[in-house]
Amino acid sequence: MLTATFPTAATGDDAMSEREIVHPTATIGDVERTRCDAYNAEVVDVVDVHEGLRIFRVRPDEGPIAYAGGQYTVLGLGAWEKPIESGPQWPIDVSDRRIIKRAYSFSSPILDGGGSPSVAAADGSIEFYVTLVPATAEHPPGLTPRLFALSPGDRLLVGNRAKGHYTLGDVRADDAIVFAATGTGEAPHNAMLAELLERGHRGPIVSLVCVRLGRDLGYLATHRRVENRWPNYDYVPLTTREAWNADTAAANYVGKWYVQDVFDSQAIDVLTNDRFDPATAHVFLCGNPKMLGLPRREGPGSDSLIYPQPRGMAELLVERGFTLDAPTRRGNVHFESYW
Numbered sequence: 001m002l003t004a005t006f007p008t009a010a011t012g013d014d015a016m017s018e019r020e021i022v023h024p025t026a027t028i029g030d031v032e033r034t035r036c037d038a039y040n041a042e043v044v045d046v047v048d049v050h051e052g053l054r055i056f057r058v059r060p061d062e063g064p065i066a067y068a069g070g071q072y073t074v075l076g077l078g079a080w081e082k083p084i085e086s087g088p089q090w091p092i093d094v095s096d097r098r099i100i101k102r103a104y105s106f107s108s109p110i111l112d113g114g115g116s117p118s119v120a121a122a123d124g125s126i127e128f129y130v131t132l133v134p135a136t137a138e139h140p141p142g143l144t145p146r147l148f149a150l151s152p153g154d155r156l157l158v159g160n161r162a163k164g165h166y167t168l169g170d171v172r173a174d175d176a177i178v179f180a181a182t183g184t185g186e187a188p189h190n191a192m193l194a195e196l197l198e199r200g201h202r203g204p205i206v207s208l209v210c211v212r213l214g215r216d217l218g219y220l221a222t223h224r225r226v227e228n229r230w231p232n233y234d235y236v237p238l239t240t241r242e243a244w245n246a247d248t249a250a251a252n253y254v255g256k257w258y259v260q261d262v263f264d265s266q267a268i269d270v271l272t273n274d275r276f277d278p279a280t281a282h283v284f285l286c287g288n289p290k291m292l293g294l295p296r297r298e299g300p301g302s303d304s305l306i307y308p309q310p311r312g313m314a315e316l317l318v319e320r321g322f323t324l325d326a327p328t329r330r331g332n333v334h335f336e337s338y339w
C-alpha cells in the first residue's frame, strides 16, 4: 500500500460511461424503419483474423469523423439483430427496439498502400479491432456476437464524434514512447503509432502486446513492415498460452511473460536504449484492467491507495518514479481500461 494523491480507477477517463449500454428508442414501428432511423454507417470491409478476432472498416454516411490517435467512439446494433452464434442464451425478441452500444477505440491501417504512415484510410473509412466475447450460460454478451454477424454492405450505428483523453497530448519528439496492451488493447496504439510516424518522432517507440496465442496478433505483418523502415520502432508480441509458454519439456520453452515482466526485468531498458527515464518517457496502457492494476482509495476521502494483486503496471511504474494521469494533472502514465 502506498500513500499519495494518485487517481483511482473511478476517477479516470469518461470512457466507462460508455457502459451505459442500452438506449430504448420509443415505440417506432417495424424493424426496417428503426434500422433506417438509428443506423448511420456501412461496413465496407471485414478482415477475419480468426473466428474470434476481426478488423472492421466502417464508412459513416456523413463522412469521416475527426479523431486523434487513442480516442474512441461507439458502435451500436439493435437488440433484435441476430448474433453470430444464436442459442438458448439468446431469446431474440424482434419487437425489442433497444440499441446496444459499446465503446471502441479507433485503430489504424498504420501504413497506406505506398508504405507511408497513415492514421486513417484514404477512402474515409474508420477501422476497429474487435474480439468476440464468448457467451457463457450466465452472460450472453450484448454487442460483439451481433457485430461478428456483419458483412460488407451491412449497416450499423457509429457515434458521430470522437471521445477520450487517451492521446499523445504533449509528448515531445525525442521522448521514449512505450505502448503496453493486452489483446485488442493495441487498437489505439496503432493509431498513435501512425501519428508519431507521420510527425517524424525521433525518440524510441516500443509497442508491447500480450495475447494468448500467436494467431491473436492481427497486425503483426504491418508492425514488421514498420520495424523494417523505422529503426526507432520495436514491436514486441508476448504470448501466454503457446507450448513454449506452458510446456517445460518444449525445446523452445521460454515460460509465460506478461507485459509487467518486461518492466520488471532489464528488457525495457534494452528496448528503449536506456531511455526509460520518467523525465523523458511516456507509457500508454490499454486493455485488461488486471494488467493496468489501477489503485483504489482505501476509504472515502483517504489518500491511501491500495493496488490490486497480482501486481499490475500502475504499481510497478509508480515505484519506478512515474506518475499516473489524473483529471487535474497530466502524468507520464496514460491508461484506458476496456472493462
Ligand SMILES: Cc1cc2nc3c(=O)[nH]c(=O)nc-3n(C[C@H](O)[C@H](O)[C@H](O)COP(=O)(O)OP(=O)(O)OC[C@H]3O[C@@H](n4cnc5c(N)ncnc54)[C@H](O)[C@@H]3O)c2cc1C
Residues within 6 Å of the ligand: 015, 016, 018, 072, 102, 103, 104, 105, 106, 128, 129, 130, 131, 133, 140, 141, 142, 143, 144, 145, 183, 184, 185, 187, 188, 336, 337, 338, 339
Ligand atoms: C474506451 C473503450 C474502448 C474500447 N475499445 C475496444 C476495442 O477497440 N476493441 C475491443 O475489442 N473492445 C474494446 N472495448 C470493449 C468494448 O467496449 C466492449 O466491452 C466489448 O466489445 C464487449 O462487448 P459485448 O457487448 O460483446 O460484451 P459485454 O456483454 O459487454 O461483456 C463484457 C465483458 O467482456 C469481457 N471483455 C470486454 N472487452 C474485452 C476485450 N476487448 N478483450 C477481452 N475481454 C473483453 C470482459 O470480461 C467484460 O466484462 C473498449 C472499451 C472501452 C471502455
Ligand SMILES: NC(=O)c1ccc[n+]([C@@H]2O[C@H](COP(=O)([O-])OP(=O)(O)OC[C@H]3O[C@@H](n4cnc5c(N)ncnc54)[C@H](OP(=O)(O)O)[C@@H]3O)[C@@H](O)[C@H]2O)c1
Residues within 6 Å of the ligand: 052, 131, 132, 133, 134, 182, 183, 184, 210, 211, 212, 213, 239, 240, 241, 258, 259, 260, 288, 290, 291, 310, 312
Ligand atoms: N474460448 C476461447 O477459446 C477464447 C479464446 C480467446 C479469447 N476468448 C475470449 O475473448 C475475450 C478476449 O480475450 P483476449 O485473450 O483477447 O483478452 P484477455 O483475456 O484480456 O487476455 C489477453 C492477454 O492478457 C493476459 N493477462 C491476463 N491476466 C493478466 C494480468 N493480470 N496481467 C497482465 N496480463 C494478463 C492474458 O494471459 P493469460 O493467458 O494468463 O490469460 C493474455 O495473454 C475474452 O472474453 C475471452 O474469454 C475466448
